[in-house]
Amino acid sequence: xxxxxxxxxxxxxxxxxxxxxxxxxxxxxxxxxxxxxxxxxxxxxxxxxxxxxxxxxxxxxxxxxxxxxxxxxxxxxxxxxxxxxxxxxxxxxxxxxxxxxxxxxxxxxxxxxxxxxxxxxxxxxxxxxxxxxxxxxxxxxxxxxxxxxxxxxxxxxxxxxxxxxxxxxxxxxxxxxxxxxxxxxxxxxxxxxxxxxxxxxxxxxxxxxxxxxxxxxxxxxxxxxxxxxxxxxxxxxxxxxxxxxxxxxxxxxxxxxxxxxxxxxxxxxxxxxxxxx
Numbered sequence: 001x002x003x004x005x006x007x008x009x010x011x012x013x014x015x016x017x018x019x020x021x022x023x024x025x026x027x028x029x030x031x032x033x034x035x036x037x038x039x040x041x042x043x044x045x046x047x048x049x050x051x052x053x054x055x056x057x058x059x060x061x062x063x064x065x066x067x068x069x070x071x072x073x074x075x076x077x078x079x080x081x082x083x084x085x086x087x088x089x090x091x092x093x094x095x096x097x098x099x100x101x102x103x104x105x106x107x108x109x110x111x112x113x114x115x116x117x118x119x120x121x122x123x124x125x126x127x128x129x130x131x132x133x134x135x136x137x138x139x140x141x142x143x144x145x146x147x148x149x150x151x152x153x154x155x156x157x158x159x160x161x162x163x164x165x166x167x168x169x170x171x172x173x174x175x176x177x178x179x180x181x182x183x184x185x186x187x188x189x190x191x192x193x194x195x196x197x198x199x200x201x202x203x204x205x206x207x208x209x210x211x212x213x214x215x216x217x218x219x220x221x222x223x224x225x226x227x228x229x230x231x232x233x234x235x236x237x238x239x240x241x242x243x244x245x246x247x248x249x250x251x252x253x254x255x256x257x258x259x260x261x262x263x264x265x266x267x268x269x270x271x272x273x274x275x276x277x
Contacts, residue, residue, distance in 0.1 A: 001274060002217060002271070004038060004219065004220045004237065005037070005038055005039065005212075005214045005218040006040075006208075006212065006214050006218065006219045006220070007033060007040050007041065007219075007221075007222070008042075008208075008222070008231055008235070009040075009043060009221070009222040009223070009264060010045075010201075010222060010224060010225070010228045011042055011051070012044070012045070012046070012187070012224075013224035013241070013244070014222050014223050014259055014264065015042070015259070017259055018260055020052060022055070022058075026262055026264045029264060029269060030058075031060065032273060036272070036273060038272055039212060039214070040060045041205070042055065043064070043069075043201045043221070043223075043228075044064070044067075045158070045227050046066060046067070047066055047108040047111050047112055047113050047157060048064070048066050048071070048073055048112075049111045049112045049113075050112075050135075050139040051066075056075070062075055063081070065205055066111065067108050068187075068199065068200065068201055069084065069199050069201040069202070069204035069205075070084055070085050070157035070196065070199055071085070071157060071204075072208050078111070082207050082208070083155065084196045084199040084203065085155035085195075085199070086195065086196045087155060088153075088154055088155070090181050091107065091150060091156040091159060092150065093180060094180055095107070097176075098161055098172075101168060101172065103126070103163055103172070104119045104127060104128070104161065105119075105162075106159070107146060107150075108156065108157040108159075108160070110157075111157075113139055113140050114142075114143050115142060116143065116146075117142050117144070120142055123136055127164040127190050128162060129188075157195070158193055158195050160191060160193050161191060161194070162190060162191050163191065163192070164190070169192060181197050182195060182196065183196065183198060185226055186226050186227060187225050187226070200227075201221075201223075201227060201228060201230060202221075202229075202233065202234040203230065205219065205234070205235075216234050219235050220235055220237040220267065220272060221234070221239065222256070222263075222267060223241075223244065223248060224244035224248060225244065225245055226247065229247070229248060229251060232252055237253050237271050238252045238253045238254075239255075239263075240252035240254075241256050241258055241259050241263040242255055242256065242257055242263060243260070254270075254271070
């Protein structure tokens, strides 16, 4: 059995239940792992300030990987200790293409998510799941134009694009991978997320592990979607949850129960604390 010293976990669809909460069972597993000396690290596609308040204030997390690995945040100071982000010229080029094809696009900068009023006025029409509308309303900052945010020295953590037509999504993926210097991933079925070339959750988790004096062989990573693939492959133990995408489950060392059935806790007790609960 591997000696797991760090747990890096995706949030939405993995640690969180479908109503975006941490279950009592999962919270108990986090607490017991941390008390056993294991580092607990949220590794999310979300920007820092779009994470739920109770997650940002969770006493068990000293660090968090945010925006698909674009930043590693010291959760006490709220400052990044690592950044791998899109340069201004590339960000403007991607945004220009998104505007031409008429899709919803938003940018993550300095831990915050920015979007335009026209998207916020018709979120569902632009492809946002109705279940997520309140979350968008609560976490997005509306700007008149992205040039208000994209100043001379600005770097962009992530550019999130949402589609109503999968054919357009496929064409956009092809365009971005062939013409833009970005890494492209996704976290839901109808979006694409552009980050800096070489940026991934796995790269950021590896940075943090090295900083803490831990090898990736002693890290357990958990996830449910394509943006979790790199860290699951790099981990000493890679865990997919039962509700995850088939390609993630195929890549994982073990498939735990779903996010609504404390799959995270199951994996912690089985592979970290070496007992059944």
